[in-house]
Amino acid sequence: MSKDELFELGTNLDGVDVAFRRDRWAVKGTRAEKRAERSVAFWFALAGLAGLAFGLIYVFWPKDAKGNGIATGWEYAGIDDPGYLMYTVYTPLLGLTLGLAVLSIGIGAVVYTKKFIPEEVSIQDRHDGGSSEVDKKTVVAVLGDSLTTSTIGRRKLIIGSGLFGVGAVGTMAILPFLGAMIKNPWKGGDKAALWVSGWTPDYPGQTIYLRYDTGRPHDIVLVRPEDLDAGSMMTVFPFKEAHRNDEHALFEELRGIRNAVMLIRLRTKDAEGAIKRRGQESFNYGDYFAYSKICTHLGCPTSLFEQQTNKILCPCHQSQFLATEYGKPIFGPAARALPQLPLTVIKEKGPDGKVEEFLVAASDFHESLGPAFWERKTT
């Protein structure tokens, strides 16, 4: 049986009556047909270019275009910062190129269907049950016929542009996962971004204070032990004295994505019964315990502290950590404890000349912060 006969048999066996069928281009190779082909190729090529643009923006948009240490790219910039415009257009540009690429693929497919797939009106009866061997064979013939009559096989321009467009859109989907392979996250060795935070001293013995965020980077308010009531929590950030007059460094300390720390003052009874991690027995200062605020599941801020149960909650996927047990996860998808910041106090003269106690970090975190990654040794 020829392919056409099998096709007809297939439609008949399926109870399909092809009432009307007409090739879109009875005369092949006309200028109109070529024009139609180019219009499809245009949309696929546009999808490819938009996908390419997405990839270039994603990979090469600078963090610091001016090289002056001030964020002028994808990293957050405040409304008064020089890089504000670059920062504000970054995400919309990604959205625009992604949307344009997907839309162009869709339009290209619709235009192709309208211009090249034969016009057809078919009527089919509904039936139940599985398919017989003959049905399966004829389905293959029908699909083969569809491929032939779609004329895609001889349209090299459309195939090429289609592969370009679909390839670029597919690349967009996996780009975030390839990101770490394109940019070396370990550039800088021990100082690579994943190993350090604002709590990492610039030199051994540097004092790093705990401070509040008042909303104004230059407004430095240090944390004193008496500032918290028992059973309460506050978010604190690092402050290095060397940065006092450096507006940008102060801003970075407050906005650095790995810098936020939950300072918790447990009730004395709870603090006395707290279970500590081996080697980290001295990390708390009295009733004060400090944990990284960056969830070890996917990096959301673990902003909620339940006073009655001493649980720390992450609102993203409901992970719970126990403040009385070294930040250990007790519920939800997070598998690692929240890293604990070692605390101590120093005595210093305050602005009014009186000697006061201030909470400071006794050292850097002893492990890297945030979600797991392959090279991480700690559990």
Ligand code: FES
């Ligand atoms: S990011 Fe915290 S539970 Fe998922």
